[in-house]
Amino acid sequence: MLAILGIAEAGSGHPGASFSAAEIMGSLYLRVMKHSPRNPEWPDRDYFVNSKAHSAPGYYATLSVAGYFPPDEMSSLRRLGSRLQGHPVRYSSYQQSQSVPGIEYSGGSEGIGLSVAVGIALASKMDRKRNHVYVLIGDGESNEGQIWEAAMAAAKFKLDNITVILDRNRIQQDGFTEEIMPMDPVRDKWAAFNWNTEEVKGHNVEEIMDTLYKTKRVKDRPSIIIANTIKGNGIKHMTNNPQWHGKAPPRKHTPVLLEELENECFIAPSIIAGEPENYEDKIRKAERGGADMIHLDIMDGKFVNNTTMGAETIKKLRRVTSLPFDAHLMIENPVELVDGFIDAQCDIITVHAETCTEEEFLAIAEKLLQNGISPGIAVNPPTDLPLWVFSHLEKIDVLIVMSVNPGFSGQQFLPETLEKMALLDGKLRKHGFKGYIEADGGIDSRRLQEVYDAGAKIMVAGNAVYGSSDIHGAIIQLKHKANVALERKLLARSTSLEIRQDWIRARRHILIPLANELGIEEELHATE
Amino acid sequence: MQLSNLRKTGDMRGAYGEALVELGNENPNLVCVGADTTESLKTKKFGDKYPDRLFNLGIAEANLVSVAAGLAIAGKVVFASTYAAFLPGRCLDQIRNAICYPNLNVKLVVSHAGLTVGADGASHQQNEDFSVMRSIPNMKVLAPADALAAQQLTKLVAKTPGPFYMRLARPSSEILYSESIRFALGKANVLSEGNDATIIACGLMVQRSLEAARLLKEQEGISCRVIDMFCIKPIDHDLVYDAAKKTGIIVTAEEHNVIGGLGSAVTESCCERYPVPVKRVGVKDTFGESARDDEIEDLLVKYGLTSYDIAKSVIDSRRKALV
Numbered sequence: 001m002l003a004i005l006g007i008a009e010a011g012s013g014h015p016g017a018s019f020s021a022a023e024i025m026g027s028l029y030l031r032v033m034k035h036s037p038r039n040p041e042w043p044d045r046d047y048f049v050n051s052k053a054h055s056a057p058g059y060y061a062t063l064s065v066a067g068y069f070p071p072d073e074m075s076s077l078r079r080l081g082s083r084l085q086g087h088p089v090r091y092s093s094y095q096q097s098q099s100v101p102g103i104e105y106s107g108g109s110e111g112i113g114l115s116v117a118v119g120i121a122l123a124s125k126m127d128r129k130r131n132h133v134y135v136l137i138g139d140g141e142s143n144e145g146q147i148w149e150a151a152m153a154a155a156k157f158k159l160d161n162i163t164v165i166l167d168r169n170r171i172q173q174d175g176f177t178e179e180i181m182p183m184d185p186v187r188d189k190w191a192a193f194n195w196n197t198e199e200v201k202g203h204n205v206e207e208i209m210d211t212l213y214k215t216k217r218v219k220d221r222p223s224i225i226i227a228n229t230i231k232g233n234g235i236k237h238m239t240n241n242p243q244w245h246g247k248a249p250p251r252k253h254t255p256v257l258l259e260e261l262e263n264e265c266f267i268a269p270s271i272i273a274g275e276p277e278n279y280e281d282k283i284r285k286a287e288r289g290g291a292d293m294i295h296l297d298i299m300d301g302k303f304v305n306n307t308t309m310g311a312e313t314i315k316k317l318r319r320v321t322s323l324p325f326d327a328h329l330m331i332e333n334p335v336e337l338v339d340g341f342i343d344a345q346c347d348i349i350t351v352h353a354e355t356c357t358e359e360e361f362l363a364i365a366e367k368l369l370q371n372g373i374s375p376g377i378a379v380n381p382p383t384d385l386p387l388w389v390f391s392h393l394e395k396i397d398v399l400i401v402m403s404v405n406p407g408f409s410g411q412q413f414l415p416e417t418l419e420k421m422a423l424l425d426g427k428l429r430k431h432g433f434k435g436y437i438e439a440d441g442g443i444d445s446r447r448l449q450e451v452y453d454a455g456a457k458i459m460v461a462g463n464a465v466y467g468s469s470d471i472h473g474a475i476i477q478l479k480h481k482a483n484v485a486l487e488r489k490l491l492a493r494s495t496s497l498e499i500r501q502d503w504i505r506a507r508r509h510i511l512i513p514l515a516n517e518l519g520i521e522e523e524l525h526a527t528e
Numbered sequence: 529m530q531l532s533n534l535r536k537t538g539d540m541r542g543a544y545g546e547a548l549v550e551l552g553n554e555n556p557n558l559v560c561v562g563a564d565t566t567e568s569l570k571t572k573k574f575g576d577k578y579p580d581r582l583f584n585l586g587i588a589e590a591n592l593v594s595v596a597a598g599l600a601i602a603g604k605v606v607f608a609s610t611y612a613a614f615l616p617g618r619c620l621d622q623i624r625n626a627i628c629y630p631n632l633n634v635k636l637v638v639s640h641a642g643l644t645v646g647a648d649g650a651s652h653q654q655n656e657d658f659s660v661m662r663s664i665p666n667m668k669v670l671a672p673a674d675a676l677a678a679q680q681l682t683k684l685v686a687k688t689p690g691p692f693y694m695r696l697a698r699p700s701s702e703i704l705y706s707e708s709i710r711f712a713l714g715k716a717n718v719l720s721e722g723n724d725a726t727i728i729a730c731g732l733m734v735q736r737s738l739e740a741a742r743l744l745k746e747q748e749g750i751s752c753r754v755i756d757m758f759c760i761k762p763i764d765h766d767l768v769y770d771a772a773k774k775t776g777i778i779v780t781a782e783e784h785n786v787i788g789g790l791g792s793a794v795t796e797s798c799c800e801r802y803p804v805p806v807k808r809v810g811v812k813d814t815f816g817e818s819a820r821d822d823e824i825e826d827l828l829v830k831y832g833l834t835s836y837d838i839a840k841s842v843i844d845s846r847r848k849a850l851v
């Protein structure tokens with residue numbers, strides 16, 4: 001978000017690239033790397049070489065969050081006299097007025113950073129240091145021959161102290177990478193250069209971190225992590241849109257763009273719904289339809305009057321998709337049983353407030369966070385959120401507000417839960433809750449808008465999807481409604497900022513197919 | 529006097545290698561990187577002595593230059609060497625952005641520049657390097673005139689922080705200096721005094737300039753000041769000013785295109801402070817060609833880079849000045 005502020009203030013920059021690598025840089029600076037903002041030249045620090053220097057706004061934002069400089073300086077990006085140059089500049093006693101501490105490498109010309117990292121890594125080996133060198137490169141950048149010169153050299157010198165992260169967002173300045181200069185099979189290429197290769201979902205922090213820790217332990221070979229990312233992730237009219245490779249959004253759009261990042265609406269199909277056909281097929285259909293995650297209802301026959309899948313089943317399903325698994329444990333004694341679901345590689349694990357004490361929940365949340373899994377807590381329609389939850393909001397990523405009594409799919413939505421959601425949303429935000437409210441039960445495309453307006457951002461959809469004769473179409477319809485809900489919110493925000501016409505013009509191609517439902521056909525027409 | 533009268537010859541590359549071995553002993557942080565030319569550039573001598581401090585990166589110059597930058601970031605003093613055609617010629621981007629912009633401690637030392645490369649021909653006869661290198665901020669540009677100067681300047685650049693470009697000649701050449709000579713950055717050496725004209729030269733053309741001065745003295749009675757401008761950047765502005773003011777005529781001599789090199793640097797300096805006629809002896813904006821080692825002198829004759837060409841330029845300038 002700091003990146004968007006900076007780019008908008010500057011009037012130029014590379015917003016797409018900043019977003020595709022946000023989770024990667026965050027994982028490095030906030031968790032994985034050994035570094036010290038108080039002592040940036042600490043000799044045993046890990047190095048980060050940002051070869052993909054056009055992601056500068058995101059890089060600066062990360063450095064600022066990590067503590068290298070005050071965030072209010074972001075607004076000086078690319079301005080005359082700023083320390084935040086268009087492409088980052090190495091910080092040294094020689095260059096203090098055009099750089100901020102923590103920047104090791106002056107980037108800007110593509111394809112050079114990996115070679116520089118090879119030099120740093122050679123010096124570390126020579127000095128018998130145990131530090132690590134991380135390098136971020138782009139996929140467009142990988143067109144450069146020098147990348148492959150450096151790849152050969154790193155393998156020759158057995159530089160196991162190098163980990164490259166390839167931001168595979170598949171877009172470069174002129175268009176899609178596979179049209180401009182095909183890089184696939186990119187993983188095979190690196191393997192052929194004698195590198196250890198890994199592949200991750202580039203916006204999944206847990207997976208990124210696990211893999212970063214893993215490559216640190218590899219011996220005698222350099223490692224590359226191919227991070228499959230989405231350019232402009234989070235901002236719809238920038239996402240996967242080459243137009244936004246090097247162009248800034250207008251400054252007055254910033255508040256609306258920030259609103260978009262916080263208010264996306266996710267669809268989570270619940271695969272226990274519908275015909276008792278096989279789960280794998282349901283997951284594949286959900287993915288093809290554009291679902292954001294897979295909701296897994298785990299019932300033990302004790303806490304609820306039904307039995308569904310267990311951890312072993314989830315383990316088998318894990319290889320079917322790379323979509324996040326949103327596991328909802330409707331079971332007794334979750335504190336004893338949660339390990340199995342951690343092993344099964346769920347991405348979100350939610351337990352019921354009715355099934356654990358404060359101490360038990362904290363033990364569960366701690367374990368989940370250590371494993372890079374998002375903790376969630378759920379409440380049934382008659383249950384009030386326990387007061388102790390308010391003391392631990394920073395540990396909670398998801399709050400499921402049940403909109404039916406759990407146990408069976410196909411029940412009617414309970415309208416009184418809307419008020420409960422809205423009330424909780426307001427109260428929790430006031431206490432600093434940064435996670436998502438998830439609504440579960442009886443939600444269909446007719447109902448979605450009001451649930452969204454009540455504050456829920458994750459919509460579990462069971463019968464509405466798998467009870468339909470056209471599963472694919474049903475998910476598309478839900479996703480469509482989710483988009484309409486978001487656009488409606490953003491239009492309202494732009495109206496209050498008195499930039500409505502301008503916003504509609506910037507986002508035309510997203511709004512055109514939704515115009516009828518949003519009631520803005522005439523306005524759209526007027527912007528032509 | 530600074531000049532030797534022993535008439536010995538020496539090889540700049542050999543002197544460079546020996547200086548590196550000596551420096552490597554004094555400074556454990558000094559490292560070399562090479563690109564499949566370590567034998568030719570004599571950095572192999574250093575590698576034989578300190579095997580874990582010479583990194584051969586193969587025929588990959590862009591990588592060579594950037595790896596050197598990385599080593600410098602991690603605190604090393606780095607000497608990166610290969611042929612001139614492949615460093616400034618090929619790697620301007622990396623030299624500019626990875627080394628000069630962050631002002632890193634990397635020394636680019638090249639050989640095989642100028643026409644005297646000989647047999648390899650125009651592809652290798654880099655005559656544009658001074659021009660390109662001196663226009664990058666933070667870069668300093670040197671061209672020693674003999675093996676002794678090469679050795680001394682190697683030590684000077686090792687001890688002076690920041691990026692350097694130093695060009696060594698391929699052929700062996702006469703030793704001009706005596707052992708006691710010391711060099712200072714931005715301070716040129718006056719090798720002979722004279723009042724009628726000044727010849728400012730660098731690299732192998734210094735010896736030819738001394739020869740031209742001798743010819744002019746003996747045959748025409750013209751006395752020339754001869755300056756070894758081994759440091760093309762930063763150039764010795766005070767000495768150029770003094771030469772212009774006291775001798776009124778300047779001739780430059782370099783194994784480089786007349787565009788952008790020493791001749792241009794002297795002209796720029798002269799014009800701004802005390803304009804006098806400057807004639808530039810050098811490669812006349814053209815490509816060279818192959819010549820075997822025993823034909824090098826004929827090659828220089830063909831392209832107008834001999835002591836006679838320098839002497840003739842002095843005479844022409846004086847004639848014009850007298851008109």
